[in-house]
Amino acid sequence: MQTSTGTLSKRRRIFWLVPLIALALPLLTNPYTQFIANAMLIYTLVTLGFSVVIGNLGQLAFANTAFFGIGAYASAIASTNLGLPWLATVPLAGLAGAFGGFLASAAALRGIRLYYLAIVTMAFGELMRWFYTHTGVLTGGTDGLPVSRERDFGLALTSDTVQFYVFLIITCLLVAGTVNLLRSRIGRAIIAVRENEIATASLGIPTSQIIVTAFMWSGFIVGIAGAMFALHTGRVFPESFGLTQLIVNFAMVLVGGLGSVAGAVLGAVALTALPEYVRAFPGMEEIFFGVIVMVVLLVMPKGLASLLARVSPIFQQRYHRD
Amino acid sequence: MFLQLTLSGVSQGAIYALIALSLTVVYRSTTIVSFGHGDFVMAGAFLTYVLVVAIGIAFLPASLIAIVAMFLLGVAFSRGLIGPIRGGPHVGLALMSISFGFTLRGIARTVWGREVLPMPRVFDIDPIFIGSVVITGDALFIISIVAVLLVVFFTVLHFTDIGKMVQAVYQSERGARLIGIDVERFHNFSWGLGAALGAVAGVLIAPISLLHPDLGASFLIKGFAAMTLGGFGSLAGAVLGGLLLGVAEQYSGAYIDTTLIDITAYLLIIAVLLIRPRGLFGRKVVVKV
Amino acid sequence: MTSLLKVEGLSVHFSGLKALDDVSFELEAGQVRAVIGPNGAGKTTLFNAISGYARPTAGSVLLEDTEIVHCSPHLIAEKGLRRTFQNGGLFAALTVLENVMTGLHTQTPGTFFDVLLGRRKAVEAEIEIREKARDLLKLMSMDHMADTPAGDLSGGQQRIVEIVRTVASEPPVLLLDEPAVGLSPVARQQMMEIIKRLSGEKGVGILLIEHAVELVMAAADRILVMAAGARISEGTPEEIRSDKAVLEAYLGHA
Numbered sequence: 008m009q010t011s012t013g014t015l016s017k018r019r020r021i022f023w024l025v026p027l028i029a030l031a032l033p034l035l036t037n038p039y040t041q042f043i044a045n046a047m048l049i050y051t052l053v054t055l056g057f058s059v060v061i062g063n064l065g066q067l068a069f070a071n072t073a074f075f076g077i078g079a080y081a082s083a084i085a086s087t088n089l090g091l092p093w094l095a096t097v098p099l100a101g102l103a104g105a106f107g108g109f110l111a112s113a114a115a116l117r118g119i120r121l122y123y124l125a126i127v128t129m130a131f132g133e134l135m136r137w138f139y140t141h142t143g144v145l146t147g148g149t150d151g152l153p154v155s156r157e158r159d160f161g162l163a164l165t166s167d168t169v170q171f172y173v174f175l176i177i178t179c180l181l182v183a184g185t186v187n188l189l190r191s192r193i194g195r196a197i198i199a200v201r202e203n204e205i206a207t208a209s210l211g212i213p214t215s216q217i218i219v220t221a222f223m224w225s226g227f228i229v230g231i232a233g234a235m236f237a238l239h240t241g242r243v244f245p246e247s248f249g250l251t252q253l254i255v256n257f258a259m260v261l262v263g264g265l266g267s268v269a270g271a272v273l274g275a276v277a278l279t280a281l282p283e284y285v286r287a288f289p290g291m292e293e294i295f296f297g298v299i300v301m302v303v304l305l306v307m308p309k310g311l312a313s314l315l316a317r318v319s320p321i322f323q324q325r326y327h328r329d
Numbered sequence: 330m331f332l333q334l335t336l337s338g339v340s341q342g343a344i345y346a347l348i349a350l351s352l353t354v355v356y357r358s359t360t361i362v363s364f365g366h367g368d369f370v371m372a373g374a375f376l377t378y379v380l381v382v383a384i385g386i387a388f389l390p391a392s393l394i395a396i397v398a399m400f401l402l403g404v405a406f407s408r409g410l411i412g413p414i415r416g417g418p419h420v421g422l423a424l425m426s427i428s429f430g431f432t433l434r435g436i437a438r439t440v441w442g443r444e445v446l447p448m449p450r451v452f453d454i455d456p457i458f459i460g461s462v463v464i465t466g467d468a469l470f471i472i473s474i475v476a477v478l479l480v481v482f483f484t485v486l487h488f489t490d491i492g493k494m495v496q497a498v499y500q501s502e503r504g505a506r507l508i509g510i511d512v513e514r515f516h517n518f519s520w521g522l523g524a525a526l527g528a529v530a531g532v533l534i535a536p537i538s539l540l541h542p543d544l545g546a547s548f549l550i551k552g553f554a555a556m557t558l559g560g561f562g563s564l565a566g567a568v569l570g571g572l573l574l575g576v577a578e579q580y581s582g583a584y585i586d587t588t589l590i591d592i593t594a595y596l597l598i599i600a601v602l603l604i605r606p607r608g609l610f611g612r613k614v615v616v617k618v
Numbered sequence: 619m620t621s622l623l624k625v626e627g628l629s630v631h632f633s634g635l636k637a638l639d640d641v642s643f644e645l646e647a648g649q650v651r652a653v654i655g656p657n658g659a660g661k662t663t664l665f666n667a668i669s670g671y672a673r674p675t676a677g678s679v680l681l682e683d684t685e686i687v688h689c690s691p692h693l694i695a696e697k698g699l700r701r702t703f704q705n706g707g708l709f710a711a712l713t714v715l716e717n718v719m720t721g722l723h724t725q726t727p728g729t730f731f732d733v734l735l736g737r738r739k740a741v742e743a744e745i746e747i748r749e750k751a752r753d754l755l756k757l758m759s760m761d762h763m764a765d766t767p768a769g770d771l772s773g774g775q776q777r778i779v780e781i782v783r784t785v786a787s788e789p790p791v792l793l794l795d796e797p798a799v800g801l802s803p804v805a806r807q808q809m810m811e812i813i814k815r816l817s818g819e820k821g822v823g824i825l826l827i828e829h830a831v832e833l834v835m836a837a838a839d840r841i842l843v844m845a846a847g848a849r850i851s852e853g854t855p856e857e858i859r860s861d862k863a864v865l866e867a868y869l870g871h872a
């Protein structure tokens with residue numbers, strides 16, 4: 008028994024092979040595929056952050072897109088209006104996203120749960136989008152807001168290859184941090200809250216604090232992903248953070264497997280790459296995401312991660328049991 | 330001015346009321362919130378448009394066909410996509426309805442591209458002047474159709490055997506099952522009815538607004554705001570909430586700032602849920618240890 | 619000697635309904651006090667009021683001389699009063715071992731940042747409570763189930779694991795809400811053994827709600843009898859057995 012968990016944690020080290028192999032990726036890509044690869048890293052974080060709240064904490068909160076937008080705009084505003092170097096805008100975006108997470112958790116703590124939480128967080132996201140559109144002085148309105156990739160600490164982010172390595176480091180750090188959290192007593196408490204909030208409190212666990220922590224961590228990593236998105240595209244627009252973004256993120260979480268870290272990576276990678284083939288035709292992307300989510304819900308409700316779990320127990324996930 | 334605003338608010342609110350009612354019909358019977366409902370509204374409007382403009386059918390039969398088609402689509406959705414996962418987690422149910430709506434939106438976009446479509450005016454009712462208040466033909470049309478529909482709906486619900494059966498299922502699904510009601514069929518019917526009522530809203534807005542595949546999203550949120558305000562799950566609350574939202578939008582637009590019209594619904598949702606989560610008529614939820 | 623838990627004049631009224639009305643009693647270390655009464659007597663409400671889940675309309679609860687009546691559930695639990703739930707409170711998706719580890723949450727050192735950055739302190743704490751949880755399961759002969767999801771256990775096993783989880787942090791006061799309900803006669807007997815062992819060996823003060831009278835008589839030092847929210851009798855098992863008022867009220871309702 009003892010040895011089984013010991014070897015499990017040792018075996019988990021093979022996960023570091025993934026970023027190691029990824030290091031070589033820029034050798035194989037052309038500018039277009041490199042651009043997509045960078046987006047995969049961004050969406051890995053977005054999906055992971057979303058998954059922590061809806062998968063692990065089990066709260067039906069749709070504020071994820073809001074955190075993404077808040078991070079992107081925080082980065083762009085810090086860059087354009089405050090003139091900060093791009094690297095400095097990244098942690099700022101994380102903090103801004105975490106603050107968004109704090110606001111969303113306030114709703115959950117007020118006893119707003121389930122569909123109510125879904126609706127209020129959806130309203131929160133749409134409200135943010137209205138804010139980006141109507142406060143032109145700060146956000147550039149519908150013209151968008153540029154973010155500078157030039158200013159640097161000896162490092163310009165203008166090349167997609169450089170960008171890839173920077174994003175890879177950020178993503179690895181945040182994924183590792185999330186894994187640490189989820190495998191700790193905090194991660195267990197997060198799942199405990201999902202399973203039975205009342206019983207969780209009876210063990211002396213401050214459930215409100217756990218809920219706030221999960222939301223803020225989710226906001227933090229998605230906020231950072233937002234900054235990466237801003238740096239990636241060079242300019243942020245309000246429309247990037249609407250309901251379409253929400254369903255794309257949703258699809259990634261679900262296709263990967265709710266509440267699973269490996270699933271989040273898989274879902275993000277798979278669904279960033281595939282729709283590129285259909286993007287040229289108006290509407291096809293929506294049909295693609297819509298149909299894929301419906302099919303996954305019907306035939307593989309635990310996502311790609313459930314396939315991995317059959318291969319090895321290290322991919323075991325702790326989602327709702329049937 | 331005030332009366333005029335109230336009137337346009339009521340006319341706009343009638344649409345919201347209809348959407349909130351259609352959401353509530355689904356929610357009350359299945360306890361599922363239909364996050365794709367805005368796209369049912371959109372699909373109703375688009376179908377009408379196609380039938381009128383591309384095929385050349387008159388508006389009235391065209392809209393009837395669209396509504397019936399949406400009813401069938403709602404039933405099919407319930408049977409084919411919701412039924413198999415009904416016992417599963419809420420996230421899955423919410424996602425299923427979102428993605429179905431998303432697919433409808435994609436289909437609309439594939440067919441119509443990124444254009445915004447105006448529909449030719451189908452009827453011209455002369456405006457009525459009462460003192461300084463102008464009642465436009467469109468407002469008259471919408472308000473009267475919705476009023477008739479609501480009267481029929483609530484009459485059926487409260488004074489017929491079918492209505493009593495529906496209320497019985499609302500009270501207790503287990504009880505309904507025991508007295509031999511086919512609850513699955515009832516769920517399917519409710520999805521159909523919800524989609525059809527949503528389509529009616531689509532039909533009503535089709536002649537008076539510009540159509541584009543994304544129009545559903547904003548109506549969905551208005552519907553949610555109306556439901557939240559009226560109290561989740563209350564049919565009468567949904568209607569009243571819709572009317573109040575319509576009026577509130579007009580007031581905040583006229584007296585404060587026109588850009589506020591767009592976000593009145595969001596602010597209302599957040600305010601209601603933070604101050605009085607059960608809305609005007611909703612029941613308080615008690616969690617027992 | 620001051621008592622471990624002192625409940626005085628505790629009342630919970632739900633809009634007119636007196637679910638709990640002016641109940642007082644004391645609990646000492648190593649004592650098992652049973653709370654019995656017909657369905658709806660207010661036993662669970664008493665537990666809820668003590669453990670912070672129901673807001674008392676009047677009264678006081680002293681835990682080792684500290685007033686806890688308006689504390690939130692997690693604070694009360696942290697102060698050393700823990701409870702189980704009538705309907706079971708295990709986390710079905712977590713393994714048995716992880717369930718017990720959640721019971722040790724408050725005793726695991728390491729801040730959020732220690733955990734996030736994978737600092738040695740947090741890693742070692744994690745290993746330590748994992749071992750401790752395993753040892754606790756071994757004591758109850760449940761260690762072979764350690765890696766099974768709790769939702770896959772039988773009803774009886776779930777009850778036992780819930781108790782292991784609840785006592786893992788060694789709370790001085792334990793509230794058990796019908797721990798033997800739905801168990802086989804053999805398992806019930808085991809449960810009573812466990813309860814006696816906790817009070818006898820560890821000196822835990824235990825409040826026990828239980829319907830099976832013969833078990834109560836065997837396990838309890840003192841018994842509190844409730845009906846319709848009020849205390850109708852109190853005493854040793856022998857005294858209760860011969861109390862006419864109890865028989866009448868109890869059998870009259872049951």
Ligand SMILES: Nc1ncnc2c1ncn2[C@@H]1O[C@H](COP(=O)(O)OP(=O)(O)OP(=O)(O)O)[C@@H](O)[C@H]1O
Nearest residue numbers: 617632637655656657658659660661662663664704
């Ligand atoms: N949150 C609540 N709101 C309103 N009434 C409540 C609430 N909780 C309990 N009650 C009522 O208080 C009374 C006592 O209930 P309680 O659960 O304490 O009984 P009990 O003695 O534990 O019964 P049982 O043996 O069935 O578990 C019951 O009439 C119950 O309906």
Ligand SMILES: [Mg+2]
Nearest residue numbers: 661662663704
């Ligand atoms: Mg009880």
